[in-house]
Amino acid sequence: MTFERNLPALSGTGFGFYKGNNTGDLMARITEDVSKVRMYLGPAVLYGINLISLFVMVIYSMFSVNVELSLYSLAPLPDFVDLHLLYFQYHQ
Numbered sequence: 001m002t003f004e005r006n007l008p009a010l011s012g013t014g015f016g017f018y019k020g021n022n023t024g025d026l027m028a029r030i031t032e033d034v035s036k037v038r039m040y041l042g043p044a045v046l047y048g049i050n051l052i053s054l055f056v057m058v059i060y061s062m063f064s065v066n067v068e069l070s071l072y073s074l075a076p077l078p079d080f081v082d083l084h085l086l087y088f089q090y091h092q
Contacts, residue, residue, distance in 0.1 A: 062070040 059074070062073065
């Protein structure tokens with residue numbers, strides 16, 4: 001699949017490009033980049049879905065037990081987000 005996407009880019013290069021680089025080396029670089037992106041994005045997407053689903057389930061459970069206590073416990077959440085953003089903005 002990556003070969004078909006990159007074929008037009010590789011076809012438009014001159015002969016000197018292929019003389020300096022082996023075709024197998026070019027294909028190895030392409031597949032390595034794709035595997036690195038897949039290794040990076042795969043867990044990120046899974047952890048993001050896990051975080052959102054757990055957040056929804058826990059908040060639903062909290063409200064089903066006691067609404068007033070849930071509101072009190074979730075009230076400082078926006079402040080924590082703001083502090084988190086300020087901290088990482090300051091430490092960049």
